[in-house]
Amino acid sequence: MLLVWMLGFLMLIFSVCAGFPFTLTPSEMVVRFGDPVSINCSTSATDVEGMGWEAPFGGTGFKPPPVVTWRVEKLEEWAPSPFCYVTLVDGEQYTAKPDITVYKTPDFVSVSDRGRGPMVEGREHDLKCDVINVAPVQNLTVKWYRDNETVQTETFNDSTMTPVNASSSLRISTQRNYNGLTFRCEAELHLGPKGPKFLPNVTSPPYTAVVLYKPFLEACPDHVTVVENAAFSIDMLSCQPDGNPPPTVQWFYEEKLINPSKSLTRTDSGKYTAVVENSLGRSDTSVHITVEFSPSFTCKEHYEITVNDKQQSTCEPVGLPTPTLTWFKDGKQVVSPQRWKKNDSGKYLLNAHNTHGTAEHTLYLDILYAPEFKEGNESKEVLQENKVGRNTRFITLMITGNTSKVLFPAIWALLALLIIGLTLLMVYFHNRQKKRGQYSFVPVCQMSNIAQANGNA
Template structure:
């Protein structure tokens, strides 16, 4: 007969220690006897099937064998593959070295698994947080529960501080294994790692508000274990980090971060912001045509925007100063921290400008004459004349006008007189040409003109007389045409005088 006609169901069995178990053995052959050979619960019968069962399976060395005896005295058997397992009583992690870990130094962690069987089915997995860092399997073949351990080598870095290290013991019992979970996980081992300071966050630049911001309010994060000490320096001097800063303390700050394992440094540029403030005079002089920039800029960070008001109305800030810009102004400087107000009086200084006047003047010999010169400007200009001094020439000042008065002008007074207007802004020049006239020559010239006019009038009268006479003569001598009265003679024939002398 080929093979042993026995069927064991299930063919392999995985049972937790102390649980009930049962196995069926059957055959379709003609048998005299079928049964189970077992340390406990052995049974047999005439067939065709027999069941072995037990309430608590607690024999780690148990061997089960199903057999049949055929009628021709043939006997065969099949051994049941059975795995009795037990999950660990305890799974725990401990360090082999006392004290905290130190960054960069290798340490060993130990995972102890107590009373697990079968050990050859055991897999141990190490985790740091949720990350798998190591696995272990065991080559022992013991069927009974044993105590085993798994070691993990760790070279910590700063990020390991506070990390949870756990190990998980798992019995890998295959597809015939139980549906329930066979894993046991240790409580976490929380790593304490000492490491030198490291800077986690620090801005390169930061702006704070005056009297409100201090260095301990900077969004600054330094890490280290033991917790590092942070000291701030400004201009090389250690400062109180909790003391509010003022506008004079803007600048570069250096932090020193240290513990017993090392130190590091970093720098940050601090800008202390504050509201607008005027430190300006209330009166300024500016020059005409200069850029219309405010002589005194307000302080403030961020830089304030300025609005100009004159006579109660907001105006555009002048681009270039003109003489008409002199006056009183209200200035308002504004930034995100507030507004400042300042009253300002501006005087626009400009070079002298001559008032309208003649550049030529004529005078009769012996007469008195006045040559005037006046100019306006800011400051009020000084008026100067250049002329040849003489007893009969006087320099007369009237308000902003300075005149030259000549008494009894002579030919020596003819010429060019120069007037200068001078102030701190500029200098201008004006010239007046004085010409002398003679009354005698003027009378002679006038008489000649009257003679010419008289002769012309006389000629015109003579021509009128001649024309009048000619007209009268034409009335006495000439050609005539006569027309008779048709009513009297009935004739239509005209009479025409011919040339000739009338009787």
């Protein structure tokens, strides 16, 4: 039988060259291993004695023309070579052979990391795709996918027709954003236009990448402005720690470790630094936080102010943004003077306002100023003492107000006047004593009263 088959193959080559009118339907076919096969062989020649099919696994025997059919219920040959032969009445014989491709999809396809474990950012990593028991391998294409993106395609040149195992490798330059992505490979059999309408393919289960990488904080703002009474804390920032293994996070304020869940107050404005760390390294990120708050007053209710002092030193509100301060007196808004005057004493209402609220404060101001002589300077002519007697009148000078500021200058001025006055009187009465009588001396500040007394006498 094998000899007959080989002889038929040689006759096929000859018949093709000779151009004998054979028709094979179909002349080319792709069939899956184990599926049924049916091919018709026909001829238009009239001098045919008989025809038939020869195959290592069974033929049809010698049949009358013009058509003979080769049929197999279950094709289990990897390289089938049936041929149709025609014997003419003169004994000459011709053959024709169909082109048959038998294929088999893989039993399974898988992806592995070859036991190397997780990927590490910045290092190269290899994945392996195993395609088990596929034929024919020369028609095999392996495609690699990262998620749904094709990243590599590989074909094979092996001409083996029987099933074999094939493998493909994918080298990855690992990036941190590959963590959690899926890699998969797909085995496709490209069988030409005579093949199945849809490519026979088998896809591996997904391989989920685990990438180890240094930690960092993402979505962290450079500056944040918050309000004191909004119960804001550091852990409410949009900062999200990222890293694998999962990092630890610590927050520092002025180089001191803090509790990030504590609500911030007006004294907590400043620069905050987060330190994230895992086994691969650490990084830090800074955020400047401004805590704004509504106005308030910490002033006293009563102030004594020396005349010509600046108003701004009296009572200033606190608040952020800096409040606008308005002064009211007797229900009317007043323009703040550059310096206080003695007639500015009284009750004031202070109103402070910013974007977060308003505060008021009642203030009593007492403007202090040095004593003044309301009358102009006077000169009095004083009569001598006469034989009848003398009269004396005392004047008391009262100093009120802030004695620490006006008492000592007034005393020194008074002493200077007394000394000058006594000196002048002594000279005067000394000169008068040369003429007659006896005299008594009193301070010049009492002269006007003495003169008045003498007049009354």
